Amino acid sequence: MTGRKKEAPHPVHTVHRVGAVVLGLVLWVFGSLGLSRGLEFFSTSGQAVLGLSSNGLLSVISLATGAVLIGCAAWGGKQASTVTTAFGGVFLLSGLLHLAVLNSPWNVLAFRMPNVLFSLVVGLVLLFTGLYGRLSGGLPPDNPYRQQHPIRERRPDPEEQLVEQRRPPEDEERRYEEAEIAMGEGHPTPEQTQIVLRDQARRRAVERARARRRAAGGRS
CATH class of the missing domain: 1.10.287 (Helix Hairpins)
Known part of the structure; x- marks a missing residue:
């Protein structure tokens, strides 16, 4: 007796999962390089990593965020969509907040202007990836969210x-x-x-x- 053939994931869910994996891997690479250089954990000046400023705390946060994104992509398309959308909002908010605390003692993640721009761009990409196929007035009949x-x-x-x-x-x-x-x-x-x-x-x-x-x- 043959088992039931597993259905292929819907293309909308594939976009969510692939986007989460790609961005998760980027954050993993960034965080891993930061930790491998032994950056000071709470330094507000930071050191350059892949053109961005980083410290030990930001490296750990990047690794954890990347792990969550990849884990949700492995879990399912709907979960990846929800998490990437939420993280997109967090990245946008982080970019705006750190823009206000640059060159101050409150800059605990050692952000610089390239970090702010990176955070805003990644936030928009995450929002687009997470909401792809979910917010539209003319979704096709086979769209899972419709x-x-x-x-x-x-x-x-x-x-x-x-x-x-x-x-x-x-x-x-x-x-x-x-x-x-x-x-x-x-x-x-x-x-x-x-x-x-x-x-x-x-x-x-x-x-x-x-x-x-x-x-x-x-x-x-």
Whole structure:
């Protein structure tokens, strides 16, 4: 007996996970180089690492942040999206706050202007990566966040809408009922047989669309 084939991750989730891994690795490299140079932990002047200023505390924070990003990417696309979005906001806030404390005793992470610019740019990249495919008024039907949205339960897929638009009007509905009765009694005309078969095909299409929506909504 063969196992069930694992479905490929949705491209939106792939973007979230790849973005988190790439940025996590960049922070790991930066933090590792800082620790390997034995930087003073709470120095406010710092030393140059990859064109940025760093001290021991900033190196440890960079390693921890990179580990969280990579860990969430391994966990799942939705988790990576949430964490990268949150970290994006933290990086932006950090850049703005350190801009106010440059060259002061409160600059405990030894920031310099390149660090501020780096923090702002990384924050924007993290926000874009985390929110990619989540904030849009025209998400495609297979988008996992569109399917999981609470309003989605009351809003059918475009495919379902087309199927529902093909629903027969009231007089055809009456003809279908007559055809269904004739089929049950075993003496339908060829036209009545076609009416019943067409309606059954329409109902199966609706069920397939709903099944695809539920299956896609359960992906990580």
